[in-house]
Amino acid sequence: MNIIVVGLSHKTAAVEIREKVAFAPTQMEKPLQAVVALPDITEAVIVSTCNRVEIYATTRDVAGGMARIKRFLADYHNVPLETLEKHLYSYHGEDATRHVFRVASSLDSMVVGEPQILGQIKTSYGYAAEFKSSGIILNRFLHKAFSVAKRVRTETKIASSAVSVAFAAVELAKKIFGELSDKTVLLIGAGEMCELAAKHFINVGVRGVMVTNRTYERAEKLAEEFDAKPVHFEALMETLPKADIILSSTGAPHFIIHEKDMEDVLRRRKHKPMFFIDIAVPRDIDPKVNDVENCYLYTVDDLNGVVATNLEQRKIEAAKAEAIVEQEIGQFFKWLSSLEVTPTIVALRTHFDEIRKAELSKTISGWKDLPPGAEKKLDALTNAIMNKLLHQPTSVLKRTDQGNRNDLYVDALRNLFDLEVAGESQDNMMDLED
Amino acid sequence: MNALLFNCTLVIYAVATVIYLAYLVKPKQSLGLAGFWLTVAGFLVHLGFTLDRFVEAGHTPITNLHESLSFFSMATVGIFILFERRYKVSILGSFVMPLALLILAISATFSAVIPPLNPALKSKWLAVHTIMAFLGYAAFAISFGVSVMYLIQSHFLKKRRLGPMFQKLPPLDMLDDISYRCLTFGFPLLTFAIISGAIWAETAWGTYWSWDPKETWSLITWFIYAALLHGRLTTGWRGRKAAMLSIFGFVIMLFTFLGVNLLLSGLHSYK
Numbered sequence: 001m002n003i004i005v006v007g008l009s010h011k012t013a014a015v016e017i018r019e020k021v022a023f024a025p026t027q028m029e030k031p032l033q034a035v036v037a038l039p040d041i042t043e044a045v046i047v048s049t050c051n052r053v054e055i056y057a058t059t060r061d062v063a064g065g066m067a068r069i070k071r072f073l074a075d076y077h078n079v080p081l082e083t084l085e086k087h088l089y090s091y092h093g094e095d096a097t098r099h100v101f102r103v104a105s106s107l108d109s110m111v112v113g114e115p116q117i118l119g120q121i122k123t124s125y126g127y128a129a130e131f132k133s134s135g136i137i138l139n140r141f142l143h144k145a146f147s148v149a150k151r152v153r154t155e156t157k158i159a160s161s162a163v164s165v166a167f168a169a170v171e172l173a174k175k176i177f178g179e180l181s182d183k184t185v186l187l188i189g190a191g192e193m194c195e196l197a198a199k200h201f202i203n204v205g206v207r208g209v210m211v212t213n214r215t216y217e218r219a220e221k222l223a224e225e226f227d228a229k230p231v232h233f234e235a236l237m238e239t240l241p242k243a244d245i246i247l248s249s250t251g252a253p254h255f256i257i258h259e260k261d262m263e264d265v266l267r268r269r270k271h272k273p274m275f276f277i278d279i280a281v282p283r284d285i286d287p288k289v290n291d292v293e294n295c296y297l298y299t300v301d302d303l304n305g306v307v308a309t310n311l312e313q314r315k316i317e318a319a320k321a322e323a324i325v326e327q328e329i330g331q332f333f334k335w336l337s338s339l340e341v342t343p344t345i346v347a348l349r350t351h352f353d354e355i356r357k358a359e360l361s362k363t364i365s366g367w368k369d370l371p372p373g374a375e376k377k378l379d380a381l382t383n384a385i386m387n388k389l390l391h392q393p394t395s396v397l398k399r400t401d402q403g404n405r406n407d408l409y410v411d412a413l414r415n416l417f418d419l420e421v422a423g424e425s426q427d428n429m430m431d432l433e434d
Numbered sequence: 435m436n437a438l439l440f441n442c443t444l445v446i447y448a449v450a451t452v453i454y455l456a457y458l459v460k461p462k463q464s465l466g467l468a469g470f471w472l473t474v475a476g477f478l479v480h481l482g483f484t485l486d487r488f489v490e491a492g493h494t495p496i497t498n499l500h501e502s503l504s505f506f507s508m509a510t511v512g513i514f515i516l517f518e519r520r521y522k523v524s525i526l527g528s529f530v531m532p533l534a535l536l537i538l539a540i541s542a543t544f545s546a547v548i549p550p551l552n553p554a555l556k557s558k559w560l561a562v563h564t565i566m567a568f569l570g571y572a573a574f575a576i577s578f579g580v581s582v583m584y585l586i587q588s589h590f591l592k593k594r595r596l597g598p599m600f601q602k603l604p605p606l607d608m609l610d611d612i613s614y615r616c617l618t619f620g621f622p623l624l625t626f627a628i629i630s631g632a633i634w635a636e637t638a639w640g641t642y643w644s645w646d647p648k649e650t651w652s653l654i655t656w657f658i659y660a661a662l663l664h665g666r667l668t669t670g671w672r673g674r675k676a677a678m679l680s681i682f683g684f685v686i687m688l689f690t691f692l693g694v695n696l697l698l699s700g701l702h703s704y705k
Binding site for chain 1: 587591592594596600604605608670671673674675
């Protein structure tokens with residue numbers, strides 16, 4: 001049985017295309033059942049997020065299965081296959097496994113290390129489980145992907161540093177103030193990045209936000225959005241001492257906060273530290289403010305520098321994560337290959353034969369006046385019984401037309417009789433944490 | 435027995451210091467925990483040493499440089515343990531434990547013999563005066579360590595050098611807060627130590643204050659810390675300025691303790 005994946009992501013398709021082929025998360029039943037109804041496809045899981053749409057499936061016919069899924073994607077979303085095809089990637093076997101491990105570990109994400117993707121895949125898998133489109137192989141496949149992602153998260157520092165300017169600003173503020181719950185943010189102007197940073201500060205729970213703008217109406221409007229307090233621009237100097245974190249992005253052609261003002265501002269706030277983030281170009285805040293005691297000034301370039309350093313650090317961590325992924329691929333394939341029928345039949349026969357021989361020798365050794373030739377006859381008898389008993393299950397296993405039930409039987413037999421199949425590790429799928 | 439306990443303490447503090455310095459280089463949580471529990475173990479042995487010596491000498495064992503430095507070191511470690519638990523900052527150990535170890539190591543270079551007690555020292559004030567003084571010193575020592583950390587962290591933030599060391603150091607506000615708490619703890623103790631010393635001097639020599647070098651320098655130290663505390667409470671001295679003054683205060687305090695005793699002659703010189 002082969003695992004295949006067909007899909008597209010932010011790396012291969014623009015958002016216009018991704019939108020067209022996305023599946024609505026609330027209506028997964030129909031497409032999932034349509035995929036498993038395709039000829040030769042036995043199991044399916046559909047992952048659909050704003051950055052990727054992927055269909056994982058199992059099939060005995062790799063090329064045919066891939067072609068059918070591509071056709072399904074095009075037909076289902078009414079997109080010409082020719083248009084769609086150049087954006088699609090498809091993998092099978094080891095490559096498909098590597099792909100899902102990397103996706104789940106967020107190594108294939110737009111922002112490497114972002115944690116959302118794992119939750120999204122778990123939700124997708126949840127639908128597949130609910131609508132019974134996934135079976136023994138994809139169950140194991142995705143649980144393995146979850147455990148790999150967990151290993152990556154615990155063993156590397158891939159997600160430990162801020163990789164956006166807004167997050168970097170929050171992290172820095174925490175290094176100055178520790179707790180932010182009793183701190184006040186002042187927003188000067190209304191640049192997009194400024195708003196984004198303000199949202200991050202609100203998310204981590206600052207005490208309050210004040211907004212000021214040259215046009216007071218704009219300040220009022222923004223304040224409403226953030227549940228903040230609007231302040232007249234003329235009152236900036238009186239307001240400054242009340243603010244701990246100042247985010248500035250006005251379109252002013254010259255500095256609006258000067259070094260010489262700071263002495264008074266700091267005195268009025270009893271020299272409690274202030275953190276200035278100047279996102280405006282040209283700058284709003286005199287760089288000399290950074291030289292003032294207890295004032296810390298960062299410009300957008302400084303924050304970008306922080307982000308770049310963190311991204312560099314992430315690259316190193318990502319390399320460690322890739323190594324973990326490679327290790328785990330091997331393990332998964334050992335399990336998959338152990339699902340092949342022949343080794344299981346061999347293992348089953350060996351298991352029964354060992355029992356038979358052990359019991360036979362126990363009986364014979366305790367038998368004092370055994371007639372000559374009886375030993376051979378007993379051996380033949382027990383052998384015949386064993387063969388008769390194993391005939392039916394063996395022939396069922398050897399039938400190739402029963403789709404994923406075969407894997408189910410193989411897995412069941414191996415669990416029922418505790419069979420040692422070459423190369424198999426004994427970790428049970430159900431033990432894997434999700 | 436006494437020497438054995440002392441040497442054990444020295445070894446445990448040394449290992450804890452090495453672990454804490456390693457923690458500075460590689461911030462593994464396990465290192466921080468190991469350093470902490472080893473420090474606690476060392477402190478208990480150190481306490482055992484001090485109590486044992488108390489029993490053996492029959493009076494508070496803070497009568498010569500060996501004993502004083504040892505007690506100073508123990509008090510520093512004790513207060514460090516309290517702050518570490520309160521703020522959960524392992525890295526504080528990387529700055530305080532080397533200092534505590536150094537003080538104890540210097541103590542080891544002085545004679546450990548218990549001499550007969552000078553008649554003037556035979557007083558109930560011995561315990562009150564010395565224990566208060568050294569607990570105060572210990573609080574100032576922690577404040578010193580934290581202030582050094584503050585200056586480093588503030589430098590990183592100003593220069594935008596946000597490397598691994600920056601990541602490990604606690605937020606500025608927390609460092610400032612610890613330093614302040616050390617002062618509010620240490621300053622009253624120092625004050626009471628000076629007052630109890632004066633009362634003791636009156637009973638021993640018939641005069642409260644004789645401008646002996648130790649008394650003079652104690653007063654200087656007291657003024658520095660008083661100014662710092664006053665500045666913090668009224669004009670909002672904080673951050674770098676407070677940290678630098680705290681470091682300066684600690685240096686003066688060390689001179690009051692060691693410099694005066696070793697270099698200048700007076701009632702406190704252990705000669």
